[in-house]
Amino acid sequence: DAKTTQPTSMDCAEGRAANLPCNHSTISGNEYVYWYRQIHSQGPQYIIHGLKNNETNEMASLIITEDRKSSTLILPHATLRDTAVYYCIGEYSGGSNYKLTFGKGTLLTVNP
Amino acid sequence: DTGVSQDPRHKITKRGQNVTFRCDPISEHNRLYWYRQTLGQGPEFLTYFQNEAQLEKSRLLSDRFSAERPKGSFSTLEIQRTEQGDSAMYLCASSLGGAYNEQFFGPGTRLTVL
Numbered sequence: 001d002a003k004t005t006q007p008t009s010m011d012c013a014e015g016r017a018a019n020l021p022c023n024h025s026t027i028s029g030n031e032y033v034y035w036y037r038q039i040h041s042q043g044p045q046y047i048i049h050g051l052k053n054n055e056t057n058e059m060a061s062l063i064i065t066e067d068r069k070s071s072t073l074i075l076p077h078a079t080l081r082d083t084a085v086y087y088c089i090g091e092y093s094g095g096s097n098y099k100l101t102f103g104k105g106t107l108l109t110v111n112p
Numbered sequence: 113d114t115g116v117s118q119d120p121r122h123k124i125t126k127r128g129q130n131v132t133f134r135c136d137p138i139s140e141h142n143r144l145y146w147y148r149q150t151l152g153q154g155p156e157f158l159t160y161f162q163n164e165a166q167l168e169k170s171r172l173l174s175d176r177f178s179a180e181r182p183k184g185s186f187s188t189l190e191i192q193r194t195e196q197g198d199s200a201m202y203l204c205a206s207s208l209g210g211a212y213n214e215q216f217f218g219p220g221t222r223l224t225v226l
Binding site for chain 2 (some may be wrong): 043
């Protein structure tokens, strides 16, 4: 499992883009980068994942550096409901792998 | 609502009592996971089932803990002789398996041991 490093907390203004960084310098070639978020008192929610290429879905965009040592999750137009703890996880997928190894994540606070 | 349900949502018990939690995964998901989360920490993996087979247990899962998934459907997590240190949120997740590990989490069961 790749060790990930995230800032403890970040603030963002409502309607602006939220850019959440993650360092995963030890990630191996077959490990994906996953992002989950956890809104207070709820279970974690999958956001997006990627291997090498940048990815976009209806929730967010994931930008992975060419050397794969870091990534950025982008919420293009943050709303108050995006206030949550965001977890960046480096994890091998496939074969017999199954578990997610969560760190402490980044608490994103979206302010009105 | 992710489609994963857990029951009960809250449980308060006295030290030394046994407790059992239930998780109902998304019906077509063959993988089921249990995690534990304490205040200020991310979820920690406890155990994993593929269908009815329990394929791994974390060292966090002491011999007071037991999990089952009969017939590969719902799962139960039992804690015997609860201790105050067992107080936590217990989360269940399920997934289809395959190459991508998108797990769908339930709302959790919050256990308080007095």
